[in-house]
Amino acid sequence: MRKQVSRRALLRGMVGVGGAALLAACGGGSQPAASNEAPATSNEAPATSNESPTSAPAVVSETGSTVEITYWGSFSSSSGEAEQAIVDEFNASQSDVKVNYQYQGSYEDTAQKLTAGLQARSVPEVCLLSDVWWFKFYLAEAIAPLNDLAQAEKVNLDDYEPVLLNEGLRNGKYYWIPFARSTPLFYYNRDAWEEAGLPDRGPETWSELQEWSEKLTKKDGDIITRAAFGHPNGASYVAWLFQGVVWQFGGQYSTPEFKITLDDPNVARASMMYHDSVNVDKWAIASQDLNKDFLGGAICSMMASTGSLTGIERDAEFRVGTAFLPKETYFGCPTGGSGMAILSSVPAEKQQAAMKFVAYATSPEKTTFWAKATGYMPVRKSAVTSDEMKAFFDEHPNFKVAVEQLPQTRAQDAARVFIPGGDQIIGKGLERITLGGESPEPVWKEVTAELEKAAAPVLRDLEAIS
Amino acid sequence: MTASTVSARPKITRTQLREWVTFWLLLGPNLFLFVIFTFWPLFYNAYLSMVDWDFMRVRKYWVGFENYVTVLTDRHFFTILKNTGVFTFSCVFGTMFLGLILALLLNQPLRGRDAARAILFAPTILSGAAVAIVWIYIFDPRYGLINEILGLFGGRSPNWLGSQEWAMPAIIIVYIWKNLGYAVVIYLAGLQAIDKSLYEAALVDGANRWEQFWNITWPGLSPVTFFLSVTSILSCFQAFDIVKVMTNGGPINATNTLIYRLYELGFVSFNAGQAGVVAMVLFSIMLVLTIIQVRLGERRVHYS
Numbered sequence: 001m002r003k004q005v006s007r008r009a010l011l012r013g014m015v016g017v018g019g020a021a022l023l024a025a026c027g028g029g030s031q032p033a034a035s036n037e038a039p040a041t042s043n044e045a046p047a048t049s050n051e052s053p054t055s056a057p058a059v060v061s062e063t064g065s066t067v068e069i070t071y072w073g074s075f076s077s078s079s080g081e082a083e084q085a086i087v088d089e090f091n092a093s094q095s096d097v098k099v100n101y102q103y104q105g106s107y108e109d110t111a112q113k114l115t116a117g118l119q120a121r122s123v124p125e126v127c128l129l130s131d132v133w134w135f136k137f138y139l140a141e142a143i144a145p146l147n148d149l150a151q152a153e154k155v156n157l158d159d160y161e162p163v164l165l166n167e168g169l170r171n172g173k174y175y176w177i178p179f180a181r182s183t184p185l186f187y188y189n190r191d192a193w194e195e196a197g198l199p200d201r202g203p204e205t206w207s208e209l210q211e212w213s214e215k216l217t218k219k220d221g222d223i224i225t226r227a228a229f230g231h232p233n234g235a236s237y238v239a240w241l242f243q244g245v246v247w248q249f250g251g252q253y254s255t256p257e258f259k260i261t262l263d264d265p266n267v268a269r270a271s272m273m274y275h276d277s278v279n280v281d282k283w284a285i286a287s288q289d290l291n292k293d294f295l296g297g298a299i300c301s302m303m304a305s306t307g308s309l310t311g312i313e314r315d316a317e318f319r320v321g322t323a324f325l326p327k328e329t330y331f332g333c334p335t336g337g338s339g340m341a342i343l344s345s346v347p348a349e350k351q352q353a354a355m356k357f358v359a360y361a362t363s364p365e366k367t368t369f370w371a372k373a374t375g376y377m378p379v380r381k382s383a384v385t386s387d388e389m390k391a392f393f394d395e396h397p398n399f400k401v402a403v404e405q406l407p408q409t410r411a412q413d414a415a416r417v418f419i420p421g422g423d424q425i426i427g428k429g430l431e432r433i434t435l436g437g438e439s440p441e442p443v444w445k446e447v448t449a450e451l452e453k454a455a456a457p458v459l460r461d462l463e464a465i466s
Numbered sequence: 467m468t469a470s471t472v473s474a475r476p477k478i479t480r481t482q483l484r485e486w487v488t489f490w491l492l493l494g495p496n497l498f499l500f501v502i503f504t505f506w507p508l509f510y511n512a513y514l515s516m517v518d519w520d521f522m523r524v525r526k527y528w529v530g531f532e533n534y535v536t537v538l539t540d541r542h543f544f545t546i547l548k549n550t551g552v553f554t555f556s557c558v559f560g561t562m563f564l565g566l567i568l569a570l571l572l573n574q575p576l577r578g579r580d581a582a583r584a585i586l587f588a589p590t591i592l593s594g595a596a597v598a599i600v601w602i603y604i605f606d607p608r609y610g611l612i613n614e615i616l617g618l619f620g621g622r623s624p625n626w627l628g629s630q631e632w633a634m635p636a637i638i639i640v641y642i643w644k645n646l647g648y649a650v651v652i653y654l655a656g657l658q659a660i661d662k663s664l665y666e667a668a669l670v671d672g673a674n675r676w677e678q679f680w681n682i683t684w685p686g687l688s689p690v691t692f693f694l695s696v697t698s699i700l701s702c703f704q705a706f707d708i709v710k711v712m713t714n715g716g717p718i719n720a721t722n723t724l725i726y727r728l729y730e731l732g733f734v735s736f737n738a739g740q741a742g743v744v745a746m747v748l749f750s751i752m753l754v755l756t757i758i759q760v761r762l763g764e765r766r767v768h769y770s
Contacts, residue, residue: 428718428719435717457520
């Protein structure tokens with residue numbers, strides 16, 4: 001028998017399918033589930049502006065001879081105030097360019113909003129992008145080469161710290177200008193150190209830290225009440241901190257050609273050190289909030305970004321010491337943090353205006369101001385050797401450690417910074433070893449497969465660009 | 467058979483035609499919105515789930531079912547499905563069970579009843595992110611409120627958010643706490659709508675309180691229970707904010723749910739295709755649940 005579609009059946013079918021789709025779609029309410037919803041996210045951007053009304057980005061709106069540009073940044077609280085101060089001083093110092101600073105949230109939030117903005121063709125002129133994000137926008141050809149713009153602005157690129165500047169170099173062009181650059185630093189509680197009768201310095205090697213840990217770790221029965229060292233969780237850039245440790249043990253995440261090298265026995269040794277510190281020898285804990293546990297005295301030492309230094313020195317109720325990262329076979333320390341990029345889709349006039357601001361924000365004077373206010377590295381050679389910075393170092397010797405460590409740092413492995421989601425994929429793997437107590441080899445084997453899969457489109461894009 | 471089918475085909479009469487025109491005129495405006503905001507994203511997502519795209523590249527590479535294979539054979543996918551099931555079931559059941567009990571209590575003429583209602587409902591209207599921040603403090607194993615309270619009795623707080631065993635219970639507690647007030651208010655309204663004369667009749671017949679509940683209150687509340695089960699399941703699948711702020715799906719994958727995985731794939735790894743697959747899985751589950759609910763609803767729910 002031929003079945004005729006009744007109106008009732010039709011309606012019911014539509015409500016059924018549509019209802020389920022609605023439920024599924026509502027599930028994604030907090031974040032746009034499909035890309036065509038994405039523009040909604042970018043529309044929020046002007047609302048988050050904390051300074052003066054903004055015009056729609058990417059539209060040339062000249063009032064007199066002033067070019068208005070928008071800058072998306074990722075700093076809040078005291079760092080955010082310092083960044084706002086740089087913008088305000090820039091706006092007051094000249095009348096050609098007016099910058100509207102818009103805070104976007106974390107590095108991840110900023111990258112997400114920029115992605116959405118590109119889809120909606122509503123982007124800022126300048127955007128702050130972190131070490132793991134700028135490359136993605138370079139691959140999409142969304143950010144502009146800056147050599148000509150810098151030359152027109154008479155920016156002395158030779159004065160930038162080469163370790164930092166060259167990370168943004170692709171095919172002879174600069175795409176990413178260092179601004180809030182950092183390295184991991186070894187932080188220790190000098191009071192706890194003194195109480196344990198240890199010399200007032202960081203450990204030379206991880207073995208030495210383990211030796212010292214017996215005097216630092218306090219236990220109440222089986223429970224550690226104070227650990228010698230703390231590891232962050234997978235969501236907190238643990239793969240960045242572990243990057244240095246892997247190098248120290250003689251391994252690496254990957255070659256620059258994207259060959260994943262996590263099967264290297266040295267990587268397994270480094271992972272086992274993390275594994276044992278938590279699961280076997282129990283002198284370290286996995287922390288949910290590293291800075292809080294350090295300040296609260298639950299851990300005596302940690303590796304953390306130089307960018308946290310000002311905040312930690314201000315908030316600690318004990319004396320804070322900083323040192324180079326511990327060594328093992330080698331010394332190893334990655335650079336990190338964020339830099340500024342200019343969007344390729346905005347008109348040339350606006351790009352030039354944007355470059356004027358980037359040059360100002362990374363000028364020797366402003367990078368000094370920024371470094372003092374936050375703990376991030378001064379990105380200019382002349383700033384490091386300036387009298388102002390020297391006087392500051394004398395007053396705050398902890399800051400000097402970070403700058404002294406800088407020449408020995410190196411750019412990170414492609415697996416973490418160039419593969420989309422690479423940081424999280426490696427971080428989760430490490431968390432399984434450290435917190436989950438799994439043995440390294442099988443975990444890294446799975447992580448390798450995942451990274452290789454994620455790297456495939458990057459390699460294809462790279463080929464298309466060159 | 468075939469021949470008879472053709473000959474039995476009814477002819478469309480003028481009246482029927484007119485009815486269809488009216489039908490489409492009435493349906494049209496709604497259908498238009500429905501197609502744009504529900505069906506189009508659905509089909510577009512189905513398309514996205516079969517391409518390799520990073521939300522930015524101009525070209526989308528067609529890969530067919532490769533994304534499905536990748537996502538569904540992922541070693542952690544089963545864990546994530548299980549987490550979603552445990553979370554949804556615990557939250558829906560917990561919210562409705564506790565909600566019903568509290569509603570029954572608050573339906574009594576007790577002192578301070580209105581204040582209690584207001585307090586219970588308050589968490590529902592708070593922002594999920596703010597609630598999560600407060601609960602991070604409460605759950606903190608060293609400085610947290612729970613640890614302080616347990617400390618009074620010589621106990622010690624588990625490492626709620628930092629351990630794989632306790633993270634999911636912690637998230638469920640917060641979620642139930644946040645949504646309980648809503649269930650209470652809806653149940654209260656349902657209780658008030660039940661005809662009082664039924665209870666009087668039951669008293670005359672000598673029914674005890676349990677018999678009253680089982681024969682009058684529970685059936686009388688069935689439309690409310692049905693409504694709540696639908697909305698609770700919806701909001702549990704939506705539980706993103708609290709997970710994002712409190713655990714980021716961790717430790718390891720202990721609190722990773724389908725919706726969080728969708729976020730991870732879509733907006734951390736920027737893999738539109740694989741995120742699309744997760745969205746399709748979510749959609750299929752919701753479709754099955756909706757069918758079951760509609761069927762059950764037709765049969766069991768008692769509208770007086």
